[in-house]
Amino acid sequence: MPRILGVDIPNDKRTVISLRYIYGIGPFLSEQLCVRTGIDPDKRARDLTEDDLAKLASLLDNEYVVEGQLRRQVQQNIARLRDIGCYRGLRHRKGLPVRGQRTRTNARTRKGPRKTVAGKKGVKELR
């Protein structure tokens, strides 16, 4: 299986699809990469030549922020919000939704698994 930028090993799907397994590459960028490198988007990823891979790698390296670098960038943005003590930073610190969603119910993605409180109304009925 082909490797692009170190660890990423997209499988034997079409190139446009498998490129999206790289963190930071979505439908749009994947399409754009195929056009700019002149690779047939419908070609299976396993059929990519060394030359194709080199082209993709150099393009990604030079012009786009993906993978580790992108993850770091996102983390830095969050760290900045935390440091300046603004509302969004406080929400990040508390692990609650940041963009004004309701927290009376739902918000489980941010809050994690439910922590049932003993003696609270309704707990008995749940069992």
Add this chain to the structure above:
Amino acid sequence: MGRSLKKPPYVVERLLEKVYRADSSGSREPIKTWARASTIVPEFVGKNFAVHNGRSFLKLYVTEDMVGHKFGEFAPTRTFKGHGGKASKAPKK
């Protein structure tokens, strides 16, 4: 939802005036403000403000990182003391 880019940032002009006046008079006193919706512009960096949260004024020293945010983001309006237990029942008014 972001603000349309064809508009300039929303800055309460009175606040800018106040900052300039404080600058020329050399006053280091925090500038009291209710203008929570005002964007923080580079002119405000390194100044002390006191932003109203509906009850009191919270001190805020503006740093470079805060530019582009609004004053209100730095003065939370809600108090949450936690759910249940003795600890939270005691301070209830």
